Amino acid sequence: MNFRMIARIISFILLVEAAFMLPAMLLCAFGGQSASAIAFLITIGIIIAVSSMLWLISRNAPKGFYSRDGLICVGFSWIIMSLLGALPFTISREIPNYIDAVFEIASGFSTTGASILTDVEAMSRGMLLWRSTSHWLGGMGVLVFLLALVPISGRNDGFTMHLLRAESPGPDVGKLVPRMRETATILYAMYIALTVLDFLFLIFGGMPVFDAVCISIGTAGTGGFGVLNSSIGGYSPYIQTVCTVFMFLFGVNFTCYYLLFCGKIKNVLKDEELHWYVGTAVFAIAAITVTLLIAKTYDTFGETLRHSAFQVGSLLSSTGFATTDFDLWPSFAKAILFCLMFIGASAGSTGGGFKIGRGLLVMKILRRNVRQVLYPNRVQAVRLNGRVVDEDVLRNTNAYLCAYVIIILVSFLVVSVDGFSTTTNLTAVVSCFNNMGPGLEGIGPTLNYSGYSALSKIVLIIDMLAGRLEIFPILVLLSRSAWKRR
Amino acid sequence: MKIIIAGYGKVGSALTRQLSAEGYDLTVIDSNKKKLETGQGLYDIMCVHGNCATMDVLGEAGVDSADLLIAATSEDEVNLLCCLTAHNLNKNIHTIARIRNPEYSKQIVIMRDSLGLSMLVNPERQAAQEIERLLKFPGFVKREKFVHGRVEIAELRVTADSPLNDIPLMHMESVTKCKALVCSVLRNGKAITPNGDFVLKDGDRLFVTATTNELAILLKNLGIVTHRAKRAIICGGGRISVYLAKMLEKGGIEAQIVERSAEKCIQLAEQLPHTSIVNADASDLSFWEGERLSEDDAVVAMTGLDELNMIISLFVKACGIKQIITKLSRTESSAILDNLSFGSVICPKDLCSNNIVGYVRGMKNQSGSSIAVHRIANGKSEATEFHVSKDTLNCGVPLKKLKLKKDVLIACILHLSQTIIPGGDSCFYPGDTVIIVSETDRALTKLNDIFE
Numbered sequence: 001m002n003f004r005m006i007a008r009i010i011s012f013i014l015l016v017e018a019a020f021m022l023p024a025m026l027l028c029a030f031g032g033q034s035a036s037a038i039a040f041l042i043t044i045g046i047i048i049a050v051s052s053m054l055w056l057i058s059r060n061a062p063k064g065f066y067s068r069d070g071l072i073c074v075g076f077s078w079i080i081m082s083l084l085g086a087l088p089f090t091i092s093r094e095i096p097n098y099i100d101a102v103f104e105i106a107s108g109f110s111t112t113g114a115s116i117l118t119d120v121e122a123m124s125r126g127m128l129l130w131r132s133t134s135h136w137l138g139g140m141g142v143l144v145f146l147l148a149l150v151p152i153s154g155r156n157d158g159f160t161m162h163l164l165r166a167e168s169p170g171p172d173v174g175k176l177v178p179r180m181r182e183t184a185t186i187l188y189a190m191y192i193a194l195t196v197l198d199f200l201f202l203i204f205g206g207m208p209v210f211d212a213v214c215i216s217i218g219t220a221g222t223g224g225f226g227v228l229n230s231s232i233g234g235y236s237p238y239i240q241t242v243c244t245v246f247m248f249l250f251g252v253n254f255t256c257y258y259l260l261f262c263g264k265i266k267n268v269l270k271d272e273e274l275h276w277y278v279g280t281a282v283f284a285i286a287a288i289t290v291t292l293l294i295a296k297t298y299d300t301f302g303e304t305l306r307h308s309a310f311q312v313g314s315l316l317s318s319t320g321f322a323t324t325d326f327d328l329w330p331s332f333a334k335a336i337l338f339c340l341m342f343i344g345a346s347a348g349s350t351g352g353g354f355k356i357g358r359g360l361l362v363m364k365i366l367r368r369n370v371r372q373v374l375y376p377n378r379v380q381a382v383r384l385n386g387r388v389v390d391e392d393v394l395r396n397t398n399a400y401l402c403a404y405v406i407i408i409l410v411s412f413l414v415v416s417v418d419g420f421s422t423t424t425n426l427t428a429v430v431s432c433f434n435n436m437g438p439g440l441e442g443i444g445p446t447l448n449y450s451g452y453s454a455l456s457k458i459v460l461i462i463d464m465l466a467g468r469l470e471i472f473p474i475l476v477l478l479s480r481s482a483w484k485r486r
Numbered sequence: 487m488k489i490i491i492a493g494y495g496k497v498g499s500a501l502t503r504q505l506s507a508e509g510y511d512l513t514v515i516d517s518n519k520k521k522l523e524t525g526q527g528l529y530d531i532m533c534v535h536g537n538c539a540t541m542d543v544l545g546e547a548g549v550d551s552a553d554l555l556i557a558a559t560s561e562d563e564v565n566l567l568c569c570l571t572a573h574n575l576n577k578n579i580h581t582i583a584r585i586r587n588p589e590y591s592k593q594i595v596i597m598r599d600s601l602g603l604s605m606l607v608n609p610e611r612q613a614a615q616e617i618e619r620l621l622k623f624p625g626f627v628k629r630e631k632f633v634h635g636r637v638e639i640a641e642l643r644v645t646a647d648s649p650l651n652d653i654p655l656m657h658m659e660s661v662t663k664c665k666a667l668v669c670s671v672l673r674n675g676k677a678i679t680p681n682g683d684f685v686l687k688d689g690d691r692l693f694v695t696a697t698t699n700e701l702a703i704l705l706k707n708l709g710i711v712t713h714r715a716k717r718a719i720i721c722g723g724g725r726i727s728v729y730l731a732k733m734l735e736k737g738g739i740e741a742q743i744v745e746r747s748a749e750k751c752i753q754l755a756e757q758l759p760h761t762s763i764v765n766a767d768a769s770d771l772s773f774w775e776g777e778r779l780s781e782d783d784a785v786v787a788m789t790g791l792d793e794l795n796m797i798i799s800l801f802v803k804a805c806g807i808k809q810i811i812t813k814l815s816r817t818e819s820s821a822i823l824d825n826l827s828f829g830s831v832i833c834p835k836d837l838c839s840n841n842i843v844g845y846v847r848g849m850k851n852q853s854g855s856s857i858a859v860h861r862i863a864n865g866k867s868e869a870t871e872f873h874v875s876k877d878t879l880n881c882g883v884p885l886k887k888l889k890l891k892k893d894v895l896i897a898c899i900l901h902l903s904q905t906i907i908p909g910g911d912s913c914f915y916p917g918d919t920v921i922i923v924s925e926t927d928r929a930l931t932k933l934n935d936i937f938e
Binding site: 066067159160161162174175177178179180181390 | 488511512513519526527530531532
């Protein structure tokens with residue numbers, strides 16, 4: 001393990017985190033909430049101290065940085081980022097319990113949006129902005145941001161690829177252009193452009209500027225922290241529609257936007273993952289709308305369609321906003337939402353979940369195996385978008401599925417100790433692990449996670465980070481061989 | 487500038503290392519996924535997996551917006567097809583193909599012109615040419631030609647009994663009685679850019695610039711034997727050996743190829759009427775005993791195995807052979823070669839990639855950018871050829887008044903038809919050509935980069 005190089009990268013990451021705290025701090029300082037401003041100031045001081053300490057350790061770091069270093073570096077940096085990012089909440093006493101604070105910010109960075117707050121509106125505005133900022137930074141990834149910003153070591157090194165692979169979601173991550181820095185810049189440029197577009201649409205609908213900033217960056221990261229207790233339910237139908245559209249957009253693979261930008265519309269239209277993403281959304285909206293109409297939950301067809309589209313968009317893209325308490329819906333509608341939680345957004349988007357692309361691969365592997373049983377001598381390749389998928393990728397996808405199921409089961413067992421209903425516990429784990437936010441029953445869209453014990457919260461924190469980083473960066477940290485010197 | 491490299495083998499990876507350090511956007515195509523993975527972990531490049539001669543794969547590699555395609559797969563035919571396909575997809579692309587089958591060597595110019603290729607490279611032929619040069623002008627470890635052969639940089643070794651031992655550089659001219667400039671010294675594996683007070687020591691390897699005539703005087707005055715070998719024993723019957731034997735057949739040095747495989751020997755005998763072909767194992771020491779080596783012999787160790795080449799060289803050195811040339815495919819281990827002195831070392835891969843990098847730089851040749859580059863001192867220093875243009879700073883200023891960056895040296899100025907080995911009062915003017923020696927890490931791309 002190249003621990004010194006890892007330390008250097010983490011020291012850079014912490015500086016980025018400190019820089020992203022500045023807007024929240026300034027908001028507190030100018031908004032007259034001096035206690036919160038001081039909390040941010042102290043935290044920034046601590047972060048800079050830790051960062052410079054790591055920088056000192058990292059002097060004369062040896063060359064040689066491999067994919068295992070990339071995984072460890074990413075896993076480590078996200079944990080440290082969460083531990084330090086929680087400090088402002090605790091220091092300002094707005095969330096006095098440190099574990100609660102870590103839960104809140106880990107939920108932010110992992111773009112989950114699960115909260116332990118019973119009254120969001122009681123928080124100071126700076127803290128709310130920091131929560132939402134963490135969504136934005138976690139959505140595209142802090143390391144990708146770093147890669148766009150600074151050449152970590154020379155301009156010729158290929159190891160940045162290992163960082164991109166470890167942090168970006170999807171079964172097969174690649175570059176858009178030969179230079180890593182350019183790739184990262186393009187990704188962030190698209191991300192910023194879409195965020196600003198979202199913000200302008202919200203402002204156009206008469207939303208207050210502060211709310212529009214928080215909601216747009218929360219949507220961009222497919223996070224789900226709102227600024228009102230009613231999430232998005234308190235805003236006008238226009239704003240709810242804008243949110244629905246942008247939640248869908250942020251759940252699309254960003255490579256599609258790049259191809260679109262390059263004028264390769266044909267390639268985008270042929271993208272299998274996009275077909276399935278849109279197909280799943282249309283099917284879910286239609287099924288839920290019909291169910292709700294039969295049950296006569298809402299008065300008009302328009303309202304029914306709006307609510308069902310919003311909830312489907314929110315859970316399919318793993319955002320976790322809500323316009324209505326879907327826990328009161330008929331059970332078939334709830335079952336569909338529960339399934340959507342597993343599926344999640346597209347690979348290469350800011351969303352979480354198992355990812356459509358990976359699900360597609362699993363289905364194709366299954367189909368191949370079934371055929372293999374029927375015709376044992378047939379040799380078949382798995383294809384995606386007409387291209388043969390590498391056996392390595394398929395093997396990793398299978399391993400991912402195993403790890404995914406095991407983690408859900410183990411977490412479910414641990415969380416169940418607290419004595420809530422089975423549905424509550426299961427949806428809590430599924431919702432956190434897939435970076436959604438709300439679940440059903442005890443943690444429904446109007447409720448929160450504050451009732452869970454410290455142990456359960458820690459398990460859920462690990463689940464959230466593991467879900468965002470796609471398991472392996474966190475899993476290797478637990479492996480003993482990762483800590484050996486060589 | 488966007489460059490596509492097809493084939494990530496020896497030459498491909500050497501090119502990737504050099505070109506990516508110089509800041510070009512590289513896309514590498516190979517059909518071996520494992521090799522691509524390693525490449526992607528080492529350099530900031532994009533990798534495309536597949537057959538580089540197909541439209542799909544080339545399209546995926548972005549051939550429509552690329553400026554240059556270098557086809558360096560192991561198959562000549564694939565390289566040609568790859569370049570042809572690329573030309574079809576993008577009319578403005580420059581293409582370089584590696585062609586190494588000796589059977590095609592006669593039609594190389596025709597192929598280049600009729601297929602619209604910008605350049606054809608043949609590492610083996612280049613290596614053979616280099617070896618021929620070394621055989622004809624013995625006494626140097628290595629020599630590099632600049633500006634169409636008007637200037638050379640030669641590598642010399644300082645030994646304990648050399649007249650140069652313990653001499654400070656400023657008194658060097660009184661010993662050598664000719665104008666030559668030491669532009670780099672390799673000592674203990676480190677390249678040093680020396681000044682006048684630098685004292686030469688036993689074991690140093692000097693890199694000297696001088697005109698070709700002056701070099702001959704330098705050799706004579708240093709007492710280095712310039713005795714030309716009468717017979718060259720070439721170990722291994724590979725492609726380079728064939729090229730080399732053909733060249734030597736014309737040039738008056740008797741060539742003798744030692745090859746282990748009887749079948750190959752028959753082929754060689756058919757191809758090379760005036761060369762004696764011996765079917766024997768060059769690694770077998772009893773062969774050398776029966777060969778009755780004399781002072782008039784030169785040995786070229788060119789089997790496919792680097793280790794074997796080294797052993798052969800060390801052995802024949804012990805037998806008293808003065809001129810030994812060793813072919814090495816890997817130069818990564820060259821640090822250990824400093825301690826084992828076995829004469830001149832040839833690396834076809836590096837020769838080829840230097841040649842291509844020179845072409846790439848030439849493509850970028852705007853005002854003041856470099857024309858050609860040669861790696862010296864185990865690749866730790868670089869000698870770069872620049873045109874002086876009107877935009878160049880400090881034209882007409884004597885060199886002693888210039889502030890150059892650390893470890894940068896002006897090794898030679900070519901003013902009109904004169905070749906000047908510069909001193910403190912020399913200066914350069916627009917239209918001149920200069921040769922700059924610098925550390926490799928600096929990657930000079932413009933002449934103005936050398937000034938503080």
